[in-house]
């Protein structure tokens with residue numbers, strides 16, 4: 001694409017779009033590099049698509065691909081990955097496997113929560129893999145087509161997009177190194193004296209041959225909070241009273257040096273320091289911190305000392321100077337994480353996160369830097385140069401990730417040294433690595449308006465996952481230096497200050513996935529990488545995906561210890577990283593489905609297209625894996641979810657579904673196939689045995705108990721006496737509200753018994769009778785709940801599920817909503833089926 005200017009008129013056209021950042025037009029223009037990168041919604045994406053995309057035509061489109069799951073824990077030591085930290089990151093080499101699987105060279109990949117832009121790095125690296133990795137992939141995934149893919153990336157955070165832009169723009173690394181090192185040499189000339197200290201051994205100042213004091217270069221200075229003893233008001237330097245230097249530990253309790261009272265950090269107030277902040281034109285009171293340890297180098301040897309008069313005077317001198325360069329003085333916004341530094345240390349403005357000498361060095365460097373990669377160097381070093389950096393005796397200090405926690409013993413690193421090292425790291429990480437340009441913009445995934453419909457070949461995305469990380473707050477320091485700040489209105493997080501809980505998060509994610517759905521070509525795939533913190537959040541994500549129209553074809557979780565994938569077929573207590581593969585159905589399917597709404601045909605239409613999409617065979621460790629998505633119960637679940645999400649009632653019940661499935665499709669090893677697929681499976685099956693996947697199951701309620709029993713009886717029919725001890729062992733953590741029926745009742749309700757007393761799984765002809773009987777009992781149980789009043793404290797969730805399904809068929813939405821109100825909130829939010837019925841019924845009433 002030709003170079004373009006980003007004008008104020010261009011900006012005016014996108015100003016209304018959700019996620020437009022907080023900044024002046026001048027600062028947005030200054031940070032942007034049009035047409036590829038704009039620190040606002042990118043007005044030039046259409047040009048990018050025109051140049052690199054291929055139009056979608058359903059009549060001629062013959063794309064077909066099966067879902068894919070791969071190791072995502074790879075490559076965290078890669079220099080590229082490490083060049084710039086972020087609150088969470090997916091290594092680009094993990095993403096490359098997905099891209100290679102789902103796309104061909106030249107295709108366009110999209111990530112609307114791009115963070116540092118690793119999806120873009122992965123897309124370009126497919127054209128430029130390192131040889132060892134290439135060999136590995138060629139062995140693991142034979143037949144992949146190497147060659148760069150193009151990426152369109154966006155994020156709500158200007159800092160993220162700036163990092164992503166640098167990662168996705170070829171640079172002349174020598175030019176960068178020359179500029180960065182030249183500036184640093186100037187900084188050293190102007191500020192080098194700030195990191196000088198006198199060489200002292202055993203309290204004696206060392207001198208040079210000519211008799212002058214020997215001067216060392218400070219590597220870092222450790223500072224300490226000062227507390228006040230509540231008993232005698234003595235000032236206590238935390239380092240002196242609480243840090244066990246020999247063992248490198250911090251004591252929870254410590255004694256006052258004066259009155260000997262036993263104290264805790266929380267029982268003492270912090271000593272305060274009041275000074276005039278000329279930039280803020282006011283008197284400022286902050287927690288007092290004093291230097292306690294200096295680590296320095298003389299003639300290539302490292303030493304440590306306690307600060308002496310020379311050092312104290314030096315610090316006083318530095319504190320008195322005016323820094324002649326711009327630096328940010330933004331007020332910390334209200335927030336969840338931003339409250340912490342205010343509360344603990346009285347830090348209310350960005351510049352207060354730095355000691356004065358580090359502030360001076362960063363300010364000098366940033367003001368002189370012209371190349372984006374030079375500024376990237378400063379953001380990449382920023383946290384390590386702030387008071388967030390915690391001292392650790394073992395040398396493994398660092399900030400507490402995901403917070404703005406200010407430690408009581410921060411380590412002030414030599415800013416010139418840190419920048420110097422970073423320049424070297426970035427130079428070698430970027431050398432010959434970045435080859436093509438991708439499109440990057442700063443916009444909310446809620447409204448990627450400048451991206452046309454049906455233009456994207458594949459989406460890889462790693463969305464924010466609920467409440468753990470408040471990106472806009474955590475990126476505030478970077479963004480203050482970049483002068484462009486996140487507009488957090490549509491930030492998809494749970495944050496009490498932003499007044500966003502689970503429903504708000506889910507609503508935002510639903511809108512984001514709807515946009516993903518809009519821009520993706522039909523029949524194409526999306527991979528959602530999700531760090532599962534809470535089941536409720538996970539259910540929200542699943543529902544958001546399905547509401548947007550996506551069909552989930554597989555969910556895997558990475559077992560980090562065994563580095564293998566497990567299938568997830570239940571939402572119970574899976575607290576790991578999940579990889580969701582979902583696709584956008586073809587338009588013809590949607591049209592046909594809608595035209596047949598109300599008839600049973602929609603059920604089989606759904607199953608047919610679903611079986612077309614899911615994997616036929618997966619060979620794993622010398623076995624053929626049983627694919628859960630081909631099993632009757634999951635096919636039923638997915639079919640029901642699709643109907644409900646479309647606002648339709650489900651035309652048949654489970655029993656008729658299982659019978660119909662058997663009549664219409666071909667069964668092998670408990671899985672269903674289309675006639676065109678079964679030969680492939682049979683051919684593989686001749687060579688390999690079947691391995692039934694190990695499901696991650698914690699028996700905590702009736703549903704998981706039945707799933708567990710199914711697994712047991714699938715292995716072989718067993719008697720009650722054989723099952724009971726194993727069951728007791730598994731069934732440890734019963735949910736508080738869950739009325740788990742006796743084991744004998746569950747066996748009776750769900751299975752059949754041989755003459756020899758062993759229980760077995762009924763075959764499909766008998767299964768219908770068993771299921772009908774069970775449903776009747778559950779509905780009876782549910783009716784007994786309806787007849788009572790007030791909160792339900794102990795119940796069978798299975799009965800609630802069956803009851804809600806019946807009410808949905810009867811269109812009795814009001815009763816679903818009313819009953820839901822009588823249940824503990826957690827029960828609904830942690831159960832994907834109940835959540836689906838309740839949310840959609842609430843919409844209807």
Ligand SMILES: C[S@@+](CC[C@H](N)C(=O)[O-])C[C@H]1O[C@@H](n2cnc3c(N)ncnc32)[C@H](O)[C@@H]1O
Pocket residue numbers: 019086088089090091112113114115116117118119154155156157160443444445446462463464465471472490491492493512
């Ligand atoms: C888990 S991180 C992505 C990290 C990324 N995969 C990487 O490797 O760097 C999620 C991202 O979503 C962004 N985000 C949150 N709400 C958003 C929204 N409404 N639109 C776009 N991005 C959003 C955050 O700024 C954050 O960068």
